[in-house]
Amino acid sequence: MISKKFVSFVFYMAFGLLSVTYVSAGEPKKIPMYTFSEFEHWLTKDTDSVYVINFWATWCAPCVKEIPDFEKFNAQYKDQNIKVLFVSLDFPNQIESRVVPFIERMNMQAEVIVLNEPNANKWIPVVNDDWSGAIPATVIYGRGFYAFFEEELTFQDLEETILPLIQ
Amino acid sequence: MKKLFAFLSTVFFISTSFAQGYNVGDVADDFRLLNVDGKYVSMADYPDAKGFVVIFSCNHCPYVVAYEDRMIELHNEFAPKGFPVIAINANDSVVQPQDSYTNMKKRANEKNFPFPYLLDADQTVYPKYGATRTPHIFLLKKDGQDLRVAYIGAIDDNYQDASKVEARYLADAIIAVSNGQKPNPETTRAIGCSIKKKR
Numbered sequence: 001m002i003s004k005k006f007v008s009f010v011f012y013m014a015f016g017l018l019s020v021t022y023v024s025a026g027e028p029k030k031i032p033m034y035t036f037s038e039f040e041h042w043l044t045k046d047t048d049s050v051y052v053i054n055f056w057a058t059w060c061a062p063c064v065k066e067i068p069d070f071e072k073f074n075a076q077y078k079d080q081n082i083k084v085l086f087v088s089l090d091f092p093n094q095i096e097s098r099v100v101p102f103i104e105r106m107n108m109q110a111e112v113i114v115l116n117e118p119n120a121n122k123w124i125p126v127v128n129d130d131w132s133g134a135i136p137a138t139v140i141y142g143r144g145f146y147a148f149f150e151e152e153l154t155f156q157d158l159e160e161t162i163l164p165l166i167q
Numbered sequence: 168m169k170k171l172f173a174f175l176s177t178v179f180f181i182s183t184s185f186a187q188g189y190n191v192g193d194v195a196d197d198f199r200l201l202n203v204d205g206k207y208v209s210m211a212d213y214p215d216a217k218g219f220v221v222i223f224s225c226n227h228c229p230y231v232v233a234y235e236d237r238m239i240e241l242h243n244e245f246a247p248k249g250f251p252v253i254a255i256n257a258n259d260s261v262v263q264p265q266d267s268y269t270n271m272k273k274r275a276n277e278k279n280f281p282f283p284y285l286l287d288a289d290q291t292v293y294p295k296y297g298a299t300r301t302p303h304i305f306l307l308k309k310d311g312q313d314l315r316v317a318y319i320g321a322i323d324d325n326y327q328d329a330s331k332v333e334a335r336y337l338a339d340a341i342i343a344v345s346n347g348q349k350p351n352p353e354t355t356r357a358i359g360c361s362i363k364k365k366r
Contacts, residue, residue: 059229060360061263089358091229091327118331119324121355133321134300134361150299150361 031088031095031103033114036123042085043127043139049081050142050165052158055115055127055135057089058102062152063136067106069155073162074110080166084110089135092116188297189305191353194313195221198292200255200285201268203275208253208283210307210314217249218308218317218344220337223298224254224284226274227265228360231301233326235278238302241322241338242282250306250341252282257293258301262363293362300359304337308344317344320355 045051054070056063067086074084086108090099095114103112117123124131128148131137138149140158143165149157189195199209210219222238224231242252260267268286275284287293296305297319306318318340323332340350 057229059227061363062361091233118327119333120326120358121321121324121336121352124356124358131356132299132303133356133358135358136361 031099031112031114033092033095033116036115036117036126039087039113039115040126045142048143049083050140050145050162052082052084052162053087053139054085055087055089055137057135058098059090060135066136066152066154067108069153069158071106071108071110072155073158077162077166082162082166086110086112088112088114090114188295189316189319191316191319193316195305195307195316196295197314200287200292202283202285203272208285210253213251215249216251216309218306219314220245220250220252220341221296221305221307222252222254223257223293223296223301223303223362225256225258225263225266225301225360226270227263228301230326230357230359234302234322237322237329239278239281244338245341246282248345250345254280254282254284255287255292256284257287257290257298258363259290259365262366266363290365298362300361302359306337306340306344306350318350318353321357326357
């Protein structure tokens with residue numbers, strides 16, 4: 001009986017140590033948090049690239065649904081002058097508890113930042129004057145093109161919108 | 168559709184808006200929707216009201232949750248002055264199961280909502296108003312027999328922390344309207360959860 005308990009104790013200790021090692025083996029993710037004025041330059045870059053700026057949050061179901069499509073698009077086209085940026089609008093006190101685990105779970109490779117600016121009335125119209133504030137929302141711009149979408153996008157939508165710009 | 172849209176945007180450098188619905192100054196239609204108490208509610212049921220704070224809301228959205236206590240306080244402050252809150256959940260519960268009628272009753276009970284919490288089951292009200300997200304507020308003012316939209320937008324300027332609010336957009340708008348003035352601003356915007364359409 002005692003030995004059985006001891007065995008399971010050893011087992012749990014070993015398992016616990018393993019999981020700690022596993023966690024610390026991964027690169028600790030640090031998600032940069034910006035105010036709107038710090039973030040704004042992302043909306044007006046004048047380079048040869050096409051920028052896909054997606055506003056999302058972990059609690060937004062349609063956002064979560066479209067992320068794999070954006071990730072797939074990023075994986076396939078990031079070497080062709082396309083830059084995908086995920087702008088999280090999660091609550092700033094939930095970055096460690098929600099956003100970081102979410103990024104790891106979804107294995108998100110494109111860059112993620114957090115926009116922390118409580119007075120959305122000031123910055124929403126700067127992103128796009130037609131944006132009511134619902135998410136997901138996506139700005140696609142570059143190479144003389146500009147489009148704003150206050151709706152879910154699919155991989156196909158992204159290809160149809162962006163591929164003509166890079167070919 | 169997307170191709171055409173992209174083409175138009177390229178050529179004219181325009182961004183389009185799919186938003187339809189009421190603008191400030193428009194006459195708003197009444198509705199008759201099921202409340203969490205099992206009864207139907209219309210604005211016509213409030214002959215003494217001077218107007219209404221119509222809030223498109225839901226159960227699941229963290230931005231709504233962040234504002235629920237403020238919604239209750241607004242009702243308690245302004246219902247006695249003739250501007251009761253009426254909350255409407257327009258989300259389809261197949262798309263967002265947390266926003267089912269059963270869960271609405273549960274949430275209303277937990278928070279002890281002093282205002283009606285109605286279900287836009289057929290999703291006919293929210294598109295007419297032009298609500299796109301939760302929370303999305305439409306302040307209506309009685310104008311003779313009509314209900315006229317006086318303010319559209321957010322409750323205040325800080326969803327994160329009620330104690331750090333600098334501008335109480337909605338409260339200020341109600342006060343302005345009560346004094347026969349135009350709210351300033353008449354529209355504001357806020358981040359919110361998109362209203363979930365039936366598929």
